Amino acid sequence: MSDRDAPGGPTASGYAVELRDVVKRYPGGGDEPVVALDRVDFAVRPGEFVAVVGPSGSGKSTLLNVLGLLDDPTSGQRLLDGTDVTNLSVAERTRARKESIGFVFQDFHLLPTLTAVENVAMPTAFDPGDAGDRAADLLARFGLGDRLDHEPTELSGGQKQRVAIARALINEPAVLLADEPTGNLDTETGESILGEFERVKSEGVAVIAVTHDPLVEEYADRVVDLTDGVLTGGIPADDADDRSGPNSDAGDDARRGGRIRRGGRPTAATDAGGER
Amino acid sequence: MASRNLRRNRVRTVLAVLGVCIGVLAVAALGIFGNVLALGADDAIGDIGTQVVVSPNNDAGVESLSDADIASIRRAVDGPAVVPLYSDSATVARQGDQTFATVYGVEEPALAYDAAEGRLPERHRQGAILGAGIAEDLSAGAGDTVEIAGSQVRVIAVLVESQTFSPVAPDDAVFLPESAFSADGYAQALVVSDSGAEARAAADAIREAVNARQDRVELFELAALVDEINEFFDLLSTFLLGLGAISLVVAGVSILNVMLMSTVERRQEIGVMRAVGVARRDVLRVLLAEAGLIGAAGAAAGTLLTVMLVAGLVVATPAVDAALVLDRTNAYYLLLALVFGVGVGIVSGAYPAWKAANERPVEALRS
Numbered sequence: 001m002s003d004r005d006a007p008g009g010p011t012a013s014g015y016a017v018e019l020r021d022v023v024k025r026y027p028g029g030g031d032e033p034v035v036a037l038d039r040v041d042f043a044v045r046p047g048e049f050v051a052v053v054g055p056s057g058s059g060k061s062t063l064l065n066v067l068g069l070l071d072d073p074t075s076g077q078r079l080l081d082g083t084d085v086t087n088l089s090v091a092e093r094t095r096a097r098k099e100s101i102g103f104v105f106q107d108f109h110l111l112p113t114l115t116a117v118e119n120v121a122m123p124t125a126f127d128p129g130d131a132g133d134r135a136a137d138l139l140a141r142f143g144l145g146d147r148l149d150h151e152p153t154e155l156s157g158g159q160k161q162r163v164a165i166a167r168a169l170i171n172e173p174a175v176l177l178a179d180e181p182t183g184n185l186d187t188e189t190g191e192s193i194l195g196e197f198e199r200v201k202s203e204g205v206a207v208i209a210v211t212h213d214p215l216v217e218e219y220a221d222r223v224v225d226l227t228d229g230v231l232t233g234g235i236p237a238d239d240a241d242d243r244s245g246p247n248s249d250a251g252d253d254a255r256r257g258g259r260i261r262r263g264g265r266p267t268a269a270t271d272a273g274g275e276r
Numbered sequence: 277m278a279s280r281n282l283r284r285n286r287v288r289t290v291l292a293v294l295g296v297c298i299g300v301l302a303v304a305a306l307g308i309f310g311n312v313l314a315l316g317a318d319d320a321i322g323d324i325g326t327q328v329v330v331s332p333n334n335d336a337g338v339e340s341l342s343d344a345d346i347a348s349i350r351r352a353v354d355g356p357a358v359v360p361l362y363s364d365s366a367t368v369a370r371q372g373d374q375t376f377a378t379v380y381g382v383e384e385p386a387l388a389y390d391a392a393e394g395r396l397p398e399r400h401r402q403g404a405i406l407g408a409g410i411a412e413d414l415s416a417g418a419g420d421t422v423e424i425a426g427s428q429v430r431v432i433a434v435l436v437e438s439q440t441f442s443p444v445a446p447d448d449a450v451f452l453p454e455s456a457f458s459a460d461g462y463a464q465a466l467v468v469s470d471s472g473a474e475a476r477a478a479a480d481a482i483r484e485a486v487n488a489r490q491d492r493v494e495l496f497e498l499a500a501l502v503d504e505i506n507e508f509f510d511l512l513s514t515f516l517l518g519l520g521a522i523s524l525v526v527a528g529v530s531i532l533n534v535m536l537m538s539t540v541e542r543r544q545e546i547g548v549m550r551a552v553g554v555a556r557r558d559v560l561r562v563l564l565a566e567a568g569l570i571g572a573a574g575a576a577a578g579t580l581l582t583v584m585l586v587a588g589l590v591v592a593t594p595a596v597d598a599a600l601v602l603d604r605t606n607a608y609y610l611l612l613a614l615v616f617g618v619g620v621g622i623v624s625g626a627y628p629a630w631k632a633a634n635e636r637p638v639e640a641l642r643s
Contacts, residue, residue: 065638068551094550094553094554098552105548113277113283125558
């Protein structure tokens with residue numbers, strides 16, 4: 001585990017977060033389990049902004065959950081800052097989440113009873129010491145210095161998302177995971193949020209956003225496509241050379257993705273129609 | 277944090293607090309009522325429970341208790357004081373009021389009675405001791421002079437009102453020194469014990485020793501009856517407490533409901549807390565604190581209400597003696613109800629809290 005810490009090593013080194021050959025299966029309705037992630041290789045460097053795109057139900061949320069230590073892979077390896085975190089106990093996972101991972105959700109998920117500054121400090125609320133000052137500093141950085149004691153209902157969508165980002169950064173994580181960070185925001189606010197992401201990544205945080213929004217793709221350093229559980233372009237291009245044919249993989253995936261895009265949704269619609 | 281979550285849904289919280297409050301009120305009030313009832317009964321029958329009255333058995337031709345009888349009674353009981361009494365009746369008068377009273381001759385009144393006014397002498401040599409009832413009838417107090425069977429006697433003490441229904445009823449009696457009597461035998465003897473059990477043992481011993489060859493004496497003792505009565509009141513207390521406990525259980529179910537609904541409602545929030553790294557233990561703590569707060573608030577309010585209710589009862593009902601209500605055992609019921617209220621809150625909060633804390637954040641966030 002610790003030998004992976006060495007920077008500049010041939011494969012794993014230097015990545016903030018990495019998945020190796022990760023498979024995630026869920027018990028499905030029928031005999032066949034649903035394969036949400038199919039042998040996914042994925043790595044993000046510190047200070048890199050990666051957008052994960054793909055159709056609904058392609059496993060994007062699962063990818064984010066596995067990356068964020070909310071869910072364990074069925075097989076494969078998961079590394080955080082070069083440390084193997086594939087199999088951790090619940091308590092260890094919780095601690096690792098707190099120390100190394102920040103979450104930004106589509107619908108912000110702020111606690112309605114807490115003020116902005118308390119929401120930001122919430123991950124550390126049960127630790128000794130008061131993180132209130134740090135939280136206030138973070139909010140000030142995001143231009144919310146005058147909104148510290150406002151409750152979430154008194155904030156606009158963009159402000160709420162800024163509070164959520166500040167909350168994600170309170171423990172100075174290595175990785176920031178965002179699930180549709182602009183999904184509930186208008187274009188202008190979305191752009192300013194993405195601007196915040198750029199600032200976050202410039203501080204050396206790996207930012208991974210799952211999105212449908214083309215705007216996010218514009219801001220991203222790298223866009224990876226997840227279709228039907230298969231990830232394309234998961235490894236940064238200059239590191240991927242020694243891996244087996246990324247181009248042929250991409251073509252394969254594109255075909256599969258196309259099948260889903262064209263076939264999957266009409267099927268679902270037909271089903272829904274049939275029920276009525 | 278816990279209190280703020282509770283404030284979010286005030287109505288529901290208030291209802292749950294009310295539930296606990298009523299439960300605690302029921303437990304504490306019923307417990308105290310039962311206790312006051314038992315204490316009051318104890319107070320009223322306590323004296324006869326510890327007194328054995330020994331009388332000569334007229335059927336066997338024994339008309340009075342001789343010094344020898346008293347001596348053998350003393351030998352037999354070993355411990356409890358034996359107070360032999362002469363008995364007669366006479367008219368007692370003072371300033372125009374007059375009444376007919378039993379007059380007892382007693383040498384050591386202090387062994388059997390307490391004075392409300394004046395002082396009971398170790399050896400009763402002179403003067404009269406009035407029962408509370410007589411003293412009131414004649415409006416006489418210590419230091420006054422009353423006329424007993426034609427002769428003027430100074431009152432040296434007035435007895436405490438006794439509230440008993442013993443054959444020797446001191447309330448309507450006058451106690452004179454033995455020297456005032458010329459009878460050659462005692463009419464009765466009181467055996468005064470500290471407890472019902474001692475009284476019963478004394479009665480048995482007297483039966484065995486004095487009535488060995490011939491039934492010379494009759495015994496009047498209520499210790500066994502008192503025990504039965506006490507047992508009944510214990511049962512009554514337990515029964516009342518049980519009734520109260522049922523309402524506390526109902527209160528517990530309402531907390532369970534409130535906490536369960538509140539955790540279902542906040543499923544996502546709890547999921548977020550878990551996702552951003554709040555440990556299960558801490559989620560559990562917040563939720564338990566909420567349930568504990570409901571329990572504590574309800575219990576405190578219930579205890580306060582009980583105190584007010586009982587105080588109101590004392591004010592409204594003259595028959596209930598304030599001293600009985602202020603008895604220490606009642607505080608025990610209050611404390612019990614308080615602890616129960618908080619306990620019920622935490623216990624019924626435990627399951628929802630445990631459930632919420634252990635849910636996988638992935639599941640909680642998905643909804």
